Every structure is written in structure tokens, then in C-alpha cells.
Amino acid sequence: MRFPPILHVDFEDDALCLSWADGLVLRQPLSRYSQLQSATPEQRADFRIHPHGISVSWPHLGDADVGIDAFDWIWEHLCRESMGRLQALEWQLEQLPEDDQLIVALWRLEADGYNGGFLQFFCNWGEHCCELALKALVAIGARSTHAVVSRQRQLIGPLEDHPQLQRLWDIPELLSDEQYELIGGELDEQLWSAMEEVPTLAVKYFYAG
Known part of the structure; x- marks a missing residue:
């Protein structure tokens, strides 16, 4: 099955927001991406979504491409969710x-x-x-x-x-x-x-x- 692609890229006050075709929406603080944080609205809007929707890049921002990998974001999300459930169980791993x-x-x-x-x-x-x-x-x-x-x-x-x-x-x-x-x-x-x-x-x- 083809992996759901990134459909939308948005900027909020202090966050970068990505939306996927299956309804997943993830946000990360702009402070993690210094070049995007200091970029103008026009520069931020100059992005490219990979043809298969697995990454986003800003090819004209700075000396090197600024890129976002969908798998990195989703893996971090999955880890955060599982660690949250572990914490709720008072760190009893075997209960997960x-x-x-x-x-x-x-x-x-x-x-x-x-x-x-x-x-x-x-x-x-x-x-x-x-x-x-x-x-x-x-x-x-x-x-x-x-x-x-x-x-x-x-x-x-x-x-x-x-x-x-x-x-x-x-x-x-x-x-x-x-x-x-x-x-x-x-x-x-x-x-x-x-x-x-x-x-x-x-x-x-x-x-x-």
C-alpha cells in the first residue's frame, strides 16, 4: 500500500504544521528550523512537496536545501505516543x-x-x-x-x-x-x-x- 502523502504545509505563530492525506496533522516548533524561523512569508511559501509526498523542501532558502522528512516526523510522533502511554502506566513496560x-x-x-x-x-x-x-x-x-x-x-x-x-x-x-x-x-x-x-x-x- 502506498504511504499517505503530505498534502499541506502551513505556518502557525511559532510552529510548522504538516498535514497528510489520511488526516494526520503534526506540528513542530519553528525553533527547530532556524532558517525557516527567520525566513520571510514569501520564502516560507516557496516550498516543494516531493512527488510522492514523503518530504518537503525549501530549495532556495539559504546556501543548502532546508528539508523535512515525513518518516522522521511520524516516527517521532509514534515514539512520543508510546512513551506517553508508558508514562501513564507508571513506566511498567510489560503492561503496554x-x-x-x-x-x-x-x-x-x-x-x-x-x-x-x-x-x-x-x-x-x-x-x-x-x-x-x-x-x-x-x-x-x-x-x-x-x-x-x-x-x-x-x-x-x-x-x-x-x-x-x-x-x-x-x-x-x-x-x-x-x-x-x-x-x-x-x-x-x-x-x-x-x-x-x-x-x-x-x-x-x-x-x-
């Missing part, structure tokens, strides 16, 4: 429907993965959340991201029975210098690149429209 659990796990992988890498994600959220994230990556078809995260998880596996492992945040201290550099250096760099596939694949899988 399965799709929400998978979205939360992916959101945590992205948020911590981009911030501090795989070790931050795993040490903050543990084995169950990592398993959910891997399950979600398989479900949406994010093969590159799944391969990297699986490898990183495999590398910390031998520490499970280490006598000095009292809490998850002991893991970075128990890794050898070579292991730490592989997980947090080479593989994290691969992870950051691979995760670029997640928003589009996740939206196509989770978004019902």
Missing part, C-alpha cells in the same frame, strides 16, 4: 501492548545509542529491553542495525557470570581495553550509521494511518 513495547525499545536504542552508544543503552535498560529492540529490528527489517546490535550484545555475553558483575554499569569496567574500543568505538560508529534506516522502516511497519 506489544507494538508499544517494541517502539519504546527502539526509541531507547536510538536515544541512548546516539548519545552514549550501545553500552549506555544496555546498561540503562538491561537485557529485556535489548531483546525487545532486537525483536523490533527484525520485525521492521532493519538488518544493518540488527547485525551491529547483535554483535555488540554478543561481545558482552561472556561477562554475565563474572564474579565482579554486581550491576549493569559494571560492564564497561569489566571489558578489556580491546573489547571496549571495539564495542564503543568501531561498532558504535557502525551503529550510528546503520540506525539511519530505522525511522522509515519503523513507520512503514508500525504506522496504520
